[in-house]
Amino acid sequence: MALPSTYADRNCSLARALEIVGERWTLLIVRDAFLGIRRFGDFATQLGIPRAVLTNRLKFLVQEDVLAHTDGEYRLTPKGVQLWPILRAMMTWGDEHYSPNGEKRTFWHAADNGRLDPEGRCATCGGLVPAGDTRVDPGPGFEPGNANPDPVSALLNTPRRLMEPLA
Amino acid sequence: MALPSTYADRNCSLARALEIVGERWTLLIVRDAFLGIRRFGDFATQLGIPRAVLTNRLKFLVQEDVLAHTDGEYRLTPKGVQLWPILRAMMTWGDEHYSPNGEKRTFWHAADNGRLDPEGRCATCGGLVPAGDTRVDPGPGFEPGNANPDPVSALLNTPRRLMEPLA
DNA sequence: ATCGGTCAGTTCATTCACTGAACTAGACGA
């Protein structure tokens, strides 16, 4: 987003957060990182984002310590992992209002297979489940893209543990 | 944001949500609506947003049933109120990483004065507190703008109940 | 009725960022 750097209400952490993750594409990049994407090319083809923009966004996210760039791979840092509640809240809202057939993805506690509620709490053990212990499955509102030959997309649409690299 | 309308991954409610609230300024407008701002001019001066952009954003938010425009006032609809967890999650993340002196704002259960945790649960009664029952106070990280003569800003920086109109 | 002020928008020239396609550079393998 790059709000005007002299933003009037410096006292709002929402504005501050939006300066980091409010730009176009940024949260989608972070989402893909949670789904296990780590390489430049996979982000590019998966998102259909112009490569120049992807370069800028990744650079910025690394600079802000949301992603780490090592061995040619981009991975979420602890600070990046802490964005998970934001993503979950947005998905919940999107599911509720723009997915008439139900959730597009459902979340589960990998340890005990309990279903997670919208706050990220496990129905079985009652605990708050960290992102790394979460499994994501296609939900009832999921509509499989007809004949999507892209192997990366195929992988992303199967049940997966968050933050695990693609096969 | 207006992601490319033929967005590759239609199966992601995050992308869908970002098409609504992912554009620049939009979440800041919603935040101000939670803080009680309802009039065009107050949004404009409070945010420092170009009036033409504000016109477009408000129009779009009304069209998407996030805000309602009646009697010259813009108010959150129930669908808009449901954005609150997203805002809270972003503020929490922003506070944690960009506010060294602590939270810029703290949230309380208006009914029993219990402090709300980052998930929006009341420390006193243990319940999930809806946005309308939440009071927001300046927190330890709050830095009062030196001599801000703007009466609207002054109001916004005092303890307030969410969604209550200004004065 | 008209004058001044406020409020809610619109208009418009400029600037800026995104887009999409082509290009470069380095690593790897045959």
Next chain:
DNA sequence: TCGTCTAGTTCAGTGAATGAACTGACCGAT
């Protein structure tokens, strides 16, 4: 040495944001 893959960079064209000025409706007071 050649081809290929990956990770970027470059660049012209386009569309959106910016900021300032302008319009017009609606007051309340003279």
